[in-house]
Amino acid sequence: MPSISVKGQHMPESPIRKLVPFAEKAYKAKKTVYHLNIGQPDIKSPVLAMDAVANHSLEILAYTRSEGSQEYREKIATYYQNNNIPVEANEIIVTTGGSEALLFAMGSIADAGDEIIIPEPFYANYNGFATASDVNIVPVISKIEDNFALPPISEFEKLITPKTKAILICNPGNPTGYLYSKEEIEKLAAIVKKHDLFLIADEVYREFTYDGLKHFSILETEGLEEHAIIIDSVSKRYSMCGARIGCLVSKNKQVIKTALKFAQARLSPPTFAQIASEAALSTPQSYFDEVIEEYQERRNTLVENLQAIPGLKVGVPKGAFYCIAELPVKNSDAFAQWLLEEFDVNGETIMVAPAGGFYSSPGVGLNQIRIAYVLNKESLIKAVEILRIALQEYKD
Incomplete structure (x- = not known):
């Protein structure tokens, strides 16, 4: 059998996407999954950018x-x-x-x-x-x-x-x-x-x-x-x-x-x-003002609720829309998989990104997760409550 390259063998899996198969199983089990794992904003793209493509006048889609x-x-x-x-x-x-x-x-x-x-x-x-x-x-x-x-x-x-x-x-x-x-x-x-x-x-x-x-x-x-x-x-x-x-x-x-x-x-x-x-470069400043205000409120909601969980540490972000939380668990990979495979609260669970993949030093960050606050505030509150209950039930 032909062999795979050494480079290919060393290519790391995405800590953000590698849990997707387990999420798909959760969907099939009719669970609602709150996605805290990926930085896909729920903010709408600027209308003028979408219109520029919809109303193009190209006759040839050229290089x-x-x-x-x-x-x-x-x-x-x-x-x-x-x-x-x-x-x-x-x-x-x-x-x-x-x-x-x-x-x-x-x-x-x-x-x-x-x-x-x-x-x-x-x-x-x-x-x-x-x-x-x-x-x-x-x-x-x-x-x-x-x-x-x-x-x-x-x-x-x-x-x-x-x-x-x-x-x-x-x-x-x-x-x-x-x-x-x-x-x-x-x-x-x-x-x-x-x-x-x-x-x-x-x-x-x-x-x-x-x-x-x-x-x-x-x-x-x-x-x-x-x-x-x-x-x-x-x-x-x-x-x-x-x-x-x-x-x-x-x-x-x-x-x-x-x-x-x-x-x-x-x-x-x-x-x-x-x-x-x-076309998006013509987006008015008002768009960003509203988006930034929304993200700041989401950050405040998320951090405040995370800080109320016993044994959890959280970094307070000053930009972007992510934070790192350190959990009272030994291995966040196992915990994240368990959340999708075995755990739910009234049919709801969460998907997080284990933070070990955000380090290159071996063994560092294994009890941390990255949370993307790209959900609305109500969903963030629900998601953190699910995390709180999960940490109470989880056994390493």
């Missing part, structure tokens, strides 16, 4: 340029400029989701065996992208006791080797909801300049910040032009996850030139999705 259409990239550049991020259209490559942008970034800056330092817990698919790119992730652990703040810069210094190519952050963070401050970004900027590294920032949740806090982009930092790479996406900003449109942004000409070769190899990003995404 676009490999870097994305000129018109769309010019409008993206204007969006950034309006957010105090000085970039031009030729410093942007449109990608098939933020996922492809991350793959292009890793492929452009790192060779097999090179290293990227990432504060963990981090977006689980970074593990998969690193495996696909033959890149080694070097984790620096942030702790729930510190609300997942940036670890001391001295901890990064200890990990830098001749193989280190970049530091990668997600800001605001998935899965923690942590929002890095301007001072923390400047500390990272100083260390990448000192050691001549790249600083990659996954900024797809830029709009989602709470408590009056503002997002500070790495490209707002002077002197970081040759070091900074932004990863972005329309998925969460406009509740358009299925569009699969993102972008890679850098003022480093060699990064853009190299990433473009990867873009040419896959031909072009999807045409209809670019049409929708270009």
Whole structure:
């Protein structure tokens, strides 16, 4: 029998999606499942984006340029400029989701065996992208006791080797909801300049910040032009996850030139999705104001109810729409599966994402889960009550 590649064997399962078969069994058993496991917003996509596709005048669904259409990239550049991020259209490559942008970034800056330092817990698919790119992730652990703040810069210094190519952050963070401050970004900027590294920032949740806090982009930092790479996406900003449109942004000409070769190899990003995404850039600020107010209320509801559960710790998110909860259980994978297979409260249960897959350090985060607060407040209250009862009944 032909053998599977070593790379394929090492490719990690998604901690977010691997429980789907058990959820399907729960559906067949007529259970109602509250999905706390995946960051699929329930907010409606902007009407003008949907209308742009519905009312298109195309006669041929043709390729676009490999870097994305000129018109769309010019409008993206204007969006950034309006957010105090000085970039031009030729410093942007449109990608098939933020996922492809991350793959292009890793492929452009790192060779097999090179290293990227990432504060963990981090977006689980970074593990998969690193495996696909033959890149080694070097984790620096942030702790729930510190609300997942940036670890001391001295901890990064200890990990830098001749193989280190970049530091990668997600800001605001998935899965923690942590929002890095301007001072923390400047500390990272100083260390990448000192050691001549790249600083990659996954900024797809830029709009989602709470408590009056503002997002500070790495490209707002002077002197970081040759070091900074932004990863972005329309998925969460406009509740358009299925569009699969993102972008890679850098003022480093060699990064853009190299990433473009990867873009040419896959031909072009999807045409209809670019049409929708270009239209979405005209979404009024009132849309975001309402969405952010709604998410902040959901966060407050979720955290308040979680904090009332004995033995549970929860990080308080300042951005995005996720939080990490530490449970009084030994293994959250087993607990999450049990919730779907064996447990319900009056025919209702919950689906969560075990947090071990958001770390690369073995054995870390095994008693944690990630919760996405993309449900309405009433559903969140029900879901947390189900979690409370489940923790009372569950036996490791």
